[in-house]
Amino acid sequence: MKKIFYILFSLFFLGEVSCNSSSSGETKKTKAEVGEGKAKIRIAYPKIKNINLSFNYTGTIEPSKEVRISPEIMGKIKKITVKEGDSVKKGELLILFDTRLSGLQREQALAAVESARVQVENLERELKRLEPLLASGAISQGEFDKVKAGYDSAVAGLNQAKAAVNLSGYQIKVSRIIAPFDGIVARKMVNEGEVVAPGALGPYGMLTLMDIKEVIVKAGVGEKEIGFIKKGMKATVEVDAYPDEKFEGIVDNISPSADPMNKNFPVEIRIPNPEFKLKTGMFARVKILVESRENALVIPESAIIEEKSGKIVFVVDSGEVAKKINVKTGIEEEGFVEITEGEITPQSRIITEGNFGLKEGARVLVIE
Structure with a gap:
């Protein structure tokens, strides 16, 4: 009986030793894979590309011309030659009075x-x-x-x-109401046989005529940005009705005074609209191109760190350690930042992730 007990005890002891030895080896192997004492980072290389400084606003599509036609005399309407949505030419008869x-x-x-x-x-x-x-x-x-x-x-x-x-x-x-310009009849408020008088139809008049061969977007520009906006600057406009299209326009007018309600300066962007795709009242997103740089050296925005002394970027040097570079930046666009000063080249390995809290000289491990 004692012999059997001794054999079982020996087998149990050997099993425990084997298990402990196996667990200890597994832990050392994991640490060796991650690289003990190294900070995990991701990198990116600078790019040479064109970059633009743009300001984004919202506004509403408006016609380039709009007139509400009211009668100059009291009279009975004998004939109306148009209906809502009709295109008319300048000088074309719209309404005839008796x-x-x-x-x-x-x-x-x-x-x-x-x-x-x-x-x-x-x-x-x-x-x-x-x-x-x-x-x-x-x-x-x-x-x-x-x-x-x-x-x-x-x-x-x-x-x-x-x-x-x-x-x-x-x-x-x-008594012959004619079109003052080429346009579209947007609204008709009267019918044949009605007797109308000046002012009786309020602000709507008998007809509303719009010219939408060109349209206007009015955007409110804040005080900090209005100094950058100049007449003639290029702009792009997007609307939900055509999500895959961008409509090109220019800054046509800049108001010299701010809106007393919101303190923004009204800015008008004029957009050609030959196919009449843009309709009055549409909500529009406007991007005004303020400045453009060709062949600029740019890096991801996430690489920039703000310190009290200025902006810095961490790069990985040949010894696989982090090196701090002081930089000055220029235009920012779509997640990229222009580098105007600093020891950054297209070959620099820029740290884009894991850079916050990183110390200069720290050993790093680049991960994909």
Whole structure:
């Protein structure tokens, strides 16, 4: 019995020794793989590329021209030649008023002109006849002045009649509402047969005409950025309706005064719109190109560390240790930063991950 117990005890002891030896070897192997005392990092190489300084804003698409057409006279609408969405040319007839009353008034005014002219001519002849009589004393000054007053009144009546002719002619002229420019009928607020008067339709008028061959995006630019924006700068516009397209435009106008509500400066970007893809009221994202650099040396933005003394970048030197480089930066775009000063070359191994809290001279392990 003692012999069996001794054998079992020996086997248990040998098993324990074997297990402990195996576990100890596994731990040392793992430490050796990760590299004891080394900081894990990732690197990237600088690139030579074109880089742009751009400012991003939002705005709303507006027409380059817009007019709300209201009547200049009170009248009945005889004919409307367009409907909403129609394209029209400058000078094209849009609305025609009934001109029968204006025509009759013009005829009446012309008759009054003729009557007043005859009266003026008669009194003028009478005055010429009385002038020598007045000189010879055959008639008194009062008698002459009475005829002269009649003549002056007749001349005034003639002028009034002529004004009535002009007024009726103008009423006939403005009864034809024509397009002031090429555009699209965006809104129609009246129908044939309605009687309308100036101001009766409020701010909408009878028709709204828009020119959207070019459109405008108005963006609000803050005080810190307005000094960079110049008229003529290039801009790109994106809208949700066409997610894969960018529409090119230019800065067309910069307001000299800020909006009193939000303190931003209104800036207008003009965009050609020959296919009428951009519609008024669309929400737009605007990028204004302020500055462009060709063949700039750039590195990932994550490589830049801000210190009290300035900006630094860590690189991996030939001894696989971290080296701190002081740098100055320029334009930032889409995750890349331009390096304007510092000992950085396209061959430099820039630390982009694991660089925060890293000490100069620390041993590093580059991981993929």
